[in-house]
Amino acid sequence: MGCIELMKPEILLSDTSFKEGREFIRRNFREVYEVEPGYKLFDVYLIGVSPIPIAIxxxxxxxxxxxxxxxxxxxxxxxxxxxxxxxxxx
Amino acid sequence: MLFAMNKNALLLLGCPELPVQTSIALYLANRLKNAGMDVFIAGTDAALELLKVSDPEGHYVDVEKMIKLDKCIESLAEKRMDFYLCSVFMHNDAGIAYLATVHGISNAKLFAIIFGNDADSISEQIEFNCEKLVAKAVHNPLPLKRKIDDKIKEVKRWAV
Incomplete structure (x- = not known):
């Protein structure tokens, strides 16, 4: 996971499809924002199919x-x- | 004209676990290079090492034109780099996500090179317009090579 891995994230879901990951975020969190692929979060540019959800x-x-x-x-x-x-x- | 002089192309490789990827990448790089294009290849460390070992003299791809995948995405997203055409190699779900990302951050004419046992289902999951070259190839690169040859022939016909 490169730099992200060094930051020791908590892994909520692994080895899944992008679609399933997106649904997981939408289903389990109330405050969800949508960004486009290439959005910079921490020091990485997010990969995914538009729209990419980010929850808080x-x-x-x-x-x-x-x-x-x-x-x-x-x-x-x-x-x-x-x-x-x-x-x-x- | 697609294969014009002085145009640059990016081959963005996926996970190198399927044997056809490296041979098709080298084949396509060679075809594009012979057509006068400047060819760059992005991929994981392993995908790039496979290319370097397969092409030790750099006949098909210059080592200086190999880019780490994360670096490539960063450069495209920051608009520090772009290409005339980009071929995204894909055989899994992550490939769809990479293709969609390149679609969002680059102006390149986009080709999805789709292979592996799930090639058809992966192709169906692409929700935006791009050129698709689909073959259920895993070990034998010939079905995918034929698709590439056909596409190049078609493009040359348009260009005439």
Whole structure:
């Protein structure tokens, strides 16, 4: 997972399809924003099919993370600045 | 004209677990290079190492034109780089996500090179317009090579 992996995210879902990851986020979180592929979150550009959901819960963001050989993961990471940017862009 | 002089092309590789990917990437790179295009290839570390070992003298792809996948996405997203055409190699769900991402962040003419046992179902899941070259190829690259040859012939006919 490169740099994201070094930040030790909580893995909520692994080895799934992008579609399933997207549904998981929509189904399980109340505050959900939608961004386009290539949206920069932390130090990565999100990969996915438009629209890509990013949820906010407390001080964490929940988002899909795609790896070429291992499918989609749904990750949860603390990110105050990211939350601020998402809420501001609404 | 698609295969014009001085145009650049990107081959964006997926997970290299299916044997056909490396041979088709080298084949397509060679065809595009012979057509006068500047060919770049992006992929995972393993996908790029497979190319380097298969083409040690760099006859088909220059090592300097190999780009790490994350770096390539970053450069496209930041608009520091773009291509005339881009072929995205895909055989799994992640491939669909990469194709959709390139569709969103690049102006390149987009080709989906779809292979593997699930090629048809993957092709059906693509929800936007792009050229699709689909073959149920895993070990034998010939069905996919034929699709590429046919597409190149078709494009050459348009160009005349």
């Amino acid at each position: 819960e407390d001080e964490s963001v929940i988002f899909p993370y795609v790896k070429p050989c291992r499918g989609t993961f749904v990750l949860k990471m603390e990110g105050k600045e990211e939350i601020e940017l998402l809420r501001r862009s609404k």
